[in-house]
Amino acid sequence: MDTTLFPLPLTPIERVFFEQDRPTHPIQFFxxxxxTGVLNEEVLREALRKTIERHPVFRAxxxxxxxxxxxxxxxxxxxxxxxxxxxEPGEDYPRSTFLDIQKTPGLEITVVxxxxxxDLIVQVHHAACDGIGSLDFLADFLTMYANCLSGTQTYxxxxxxxxxxxxxxxFGVTFWKWLRAPCxxxxxxxRAVQFSLGKPVPLMPQRPDYGNSRLPADYPEGCFHxxxxxESAVIQSVADKSGTxxxxxxxxxxxxxxxxxRNAQGYSGADDWLRIVIPTSLRTLAQRTMPVxxxxxxxxxxxxxxxxxxxxxxxxxxxxxxELLKRSRLGLMFSNIFGILERFPRLFQETAGRDRxxxxxxxxNLGPALANCFLPRRDGCLxxxxxxxxxxxxxxxxxxxxxxxxxxxxxxxxxxxxMSYDSRVISAERAKNLLxxxxxQICQSAAICPAERVESHEAA
Numbered sequence: 001m002d003t004t005l006f007p008l009p010l011t012p013i014e015r016v017f018f019e020q021d022r023p024t025h026p027i028q029f030f031x032x033x034x035x036t037g038v039l040n041e042e043v044l045r046e047a048l049r050k051t052i053e054r055h056p057v058f059r060a061x062x063x064x065x066x067x068x069x070x071x072x073x074x075x076x077x078x079x080x081x082x083x084x085x086x087x088e089p090g091e092d093y094p095r096s097t098f099l100d101i102q103k104t105p106g107l108e109i110t111v112v113x114x115x116x117x118x119d120l121i122v123q124v125h126h127a128a129c130d131g132i133g134s135l136d137f138l139a140d141f142l143t144m145y146a147n148c149l150s151g152t153q154t155y156x157x158x159x160x161x162x163x164x165x166x167x168x169x170x171f172g173v174t175f176w177k178w179l180r181a182p183c184x185x186x187x188x189x190x191r192a193v194q195f196s197l198g199k200p201v202p203l204m205p206q207r208p209d210y211g212n213s214r215l216p217a218d219y220p221e222g223c224f225h226x227x228x229x230x231e232s233a234v235i236q237s238v239a240d241k242s243g244t245x246x247x248x249x250x251x252x253x254x255x256x257x258x259x260x261x262r263n264a265q266g267y268s269g270a271d272d273w274l275r276i277v278i279p280t281s282l283r284t285l286a287q288r289t290m291p292v293x294x295x296x297x298x299x300x301x302x303x304x305x306x307x308x309x310x311x312x313x314x315x316x317x318x319x320x321x322x323e324l325l326k327r328s329r330l331g332l333m334f335s336n337i338f339g340i341l342e343r344f345p346r347l348f349q350e351t352a353g354r355d356r357x358x359x360x361x362x363x364x365n366l367g368p369a370l371a372n373c374f375l376p377r378r379d380g381c382l383x384x385x386x387x388x389x390x391x392x393x394x395x396x397x398x399x400x401x402x403x404x405x406x407x408x409x410x411x412x413x414x415x416x417x418x419m420s421y422d423s424r425v426i427s428a429e430r431a432k433n434l435l436x437x438x439x440x441q442i443c444q445s446a447a448i449c450p451a452e453r454v455e456s457h458e459a460a
Contacts (some may be wrong), residue, residue: 005056005072005162005165005166006060006071006072006074007063007071007073007074008060008071008072008166009069009070009071009072010062010070010072011169011294012169013169013294013295013296013297014294017125017127017294018062018070018101018127021101021125021126021127022210022400023098023100023215024208024210024214024215025210025398025399025400026099026125026397026398027127027397028098028099028125028126028397029123029126029395029397029420030093030096030121030122030123030220030222030395031121031122031124031134031135031138031392031394031395032093032119032120032121032392032393032395033119033120033138033389033392034089034117034119034389034390034391035117035118035120035387035389035390036117036387036388036390037116037117037384037385037386037387037388038114038115038116038118039111039118039120039145039387040149041111041113043145043149044082044111044145045082046148047144047145047147048079048082048109048141049079051140054140054157054291055140055292056162056291057105057106057128057129057291057292058105058106058107058128058137059074059075060072060073060075060128061075061078061102061104062101063102075105078104078105079105080104080105080107080109081104081108081109082109082110083110084110084111085111085112087113088112088114088115088117089112089114089119092218093218093220093221093222093395094110094112095218095219096108096110097215099123099125101125105128106124106125106127106128107122107123107124107125107129107137108123109121109122109123110123122134122138123220126294126397128294129294130279130294130295131364131366131396132283132295132296133292133294133295135369136292136372137292138370139158139372139373140157142370142373142375142382142384142389143157143374144157145384146375146385149384149385150385155374156374158288158289159289160289160290161289164289164291165290165291165293167287168287168293168294168295199357200273200357200358200359200360201272201273201360202357202360202401202402203262203360203403203434204262204425205267206401208355208400210400213424216422216423216424218423220395220420221420221421221422221423221428221431222419222421223419223435224416224417225416225435225439226391226417227414227415227416228414229412229413231415231443231448233413234446234448235249235415235446236415238445238447242315243319244315246415247278247365248318249315249445250363250408250442251276251278251318251363252314252315252318252445253438253442254276254361254438255274255276255301255303255308256311256314257434257438257440257441258274258361259274259305260437260441261433262305268305269305270305270306271304271305271306272304272305273304273305274302274303274305274360275300275303275358275359276300276301276360277298277299277300277358277359277361277363278298278300278301278362278363278364279296279298279299279362279364280296280297280298281295281296282295299322299325299326300359301318301322311445355400357402358399358401359402361404361406363405363406363407364394364405364406364407364408365407365408365409366394366407366410367410368410369409369411370382370392380411380412380413381411381412391416393407393409393416393418394407394409395419395420396418396420397420398421398422403421403424403425403426404419404420404422404426404431404434405419405420405421406419407419407420417438417439419434419435
C-alpha cells in the first residue's frame with residue numbers, strides 16, 4: 001500500500017464539504033445496488049481490500065491543525081468498514097450513523113443478504129468523493145469481485161494513475177488564466193454576487209437545531225420512482241424535440257412541482273425565490289485515469305415563484321442560463337474563490353460553514369450509471385456469474401435547510417428518481433406527496449398518461 005501521497009492538503013471543494021458536515025446534518029450520500037442472487041461474503045471482502053488499494057482517498061482520514069488547516073492523512077491501515085446483515089432485503093435502508101471522516105475513511109459498506117436477493121449499499125462522505133466518483137468506485141468493486149470470484153483477470157479494470165490524485169484540484173484553468181477572460185469573468189462575478197446576496201426560501205419553514213437534534217431514527221430516509229423503459233424513452237424524446245437536455249427538462253419540472261406543492265401546503269408566496277442546486281462535474285479528459293475523488297462544483301438556478309406561469313418560457317430561460325454558466329465555467333469560479341479564502345483559514349471556516357439557507361433543493365444527475373463497467377450484460381443489466389444487478393439508486397445528502405433532495409439516474413434504459421428527506425422537518429407522507437407531484441409534472445410534460453405508469457414510487 002502506497003502511503004507516500006500523504007499528508008495531502010484538502011482541495012477547496014473538499015474543504016467546503018468538510019466544513020458543512022455536521023453530526024446532525026451529514027454531508028454524506030448513499031448508493032444502493034440491488035441484485036438478484038446472493039453475494040459471497042468472503043470474496044466480497046477480498047475484492048474490497050484490492051479495490052481500496054486503487055483509491056487512496058478511501059484509505060485516508062482528515063486531520064486538522066491548530067491553525068485550522070486540513071489534510072488527508074493515512075488512516076494507519078484502517079480500511080472502510082463492511083457490515084454484513086443476513087436478512088431479506090426490504091425497501092427500507094438499514095439504519096446508519098454519522099460517518100466521522102476524522103476517525104475513519106469516508107466510505108462504509110453494508111450488505112443485506114437474503115436467500116435469493118442481495119443489496120449492496122455504500123455510504124460516502126462528500127468530502128472524499130462525489131456521486132460520479134462513487135459509481136467509478138463501484139464499477140471497480142464489481143469488476144474486482146467478478147475476477148476474485150473466478151480466480152482470473154477476465155474482466156478489464158480501468159487504468160488508474162495514483163499520482164494524479166495530487167492534481168485533483170487542478171482543472172486545466174488557473175485562476176489567472178480564468179481572470180484574463182473578461183467577458184466570462186464579468187458574468188461570473190455578477191452570478192457570484194447574485195448568489196451571495198440572494199435569499200432563497202427553504203422548501204418549508206425550518207430552523208436546524210444543531211445542539212439538541214439527533215439524526216432521524218431511520219436515517220437514511222428516502223423513496224424512489226422508476227419510470228418504465230417506454231416512459232424513459234418518451235421523456236428523452238420530449239427533451240430532444242425541445243432542443244434541451246433531460247437535466248434541464250427535469251429542472252424546469254421540479255421548479256413547477258415545487259411551486260405547486262408549496263401552494264397546496266400554504267407555504268408559497270409570489271415574491272419567494274426558489275433555488276435549485278445543480279452539481280456539475282469538473283472532470284477533464286486527462287483526469288479519467290485519476291482514482292476516485294471529489295471533482296464536483298455547483299451551478300445554481302434561481303426562479304421567483306411569480307415567474308413560473310409559462311412552462312415553455314421557464315425551460316427556455318433555464319437552457320440559456322445553464323449554457324451561460326457552463327461557458328463561463330462558473331463552477332471553477334467557486335473553486336477559485338474558496339482557494340483564495342483558504343489563505344485565511346478562519347474566514348474560510350466562517351464562510352463555508354455559515355448558518356443560512358443556501359438553496360431550496362438539490363437535483364443531481366448521475367447520468368448512465370455504471371456505463372464504464374466492462375462486465376457482461378443481460379437486457380442492459382450487469383451480470384456477475386449467477387448475480388444480476390437489477391437496479392442502481394442514490395440518496396443525496398441532506399444539508400441544513402434542505403429537508404428534501406433529488407437524484408436522477410439511468411440504468412438499463414430506465415430513468416429513476418431518488419428522493420432523500422429529513423423526517424425531523426417533513427413527514428414521510430408529505431415527502432412522498434412531493435415525489436408524486438414531481439412525477440406527475442414530468443408525466444404531464446411528456447404527455448404520459450398516468451394510467452400507463454406501470455410502477456409507483458417505492459419507500460426506502
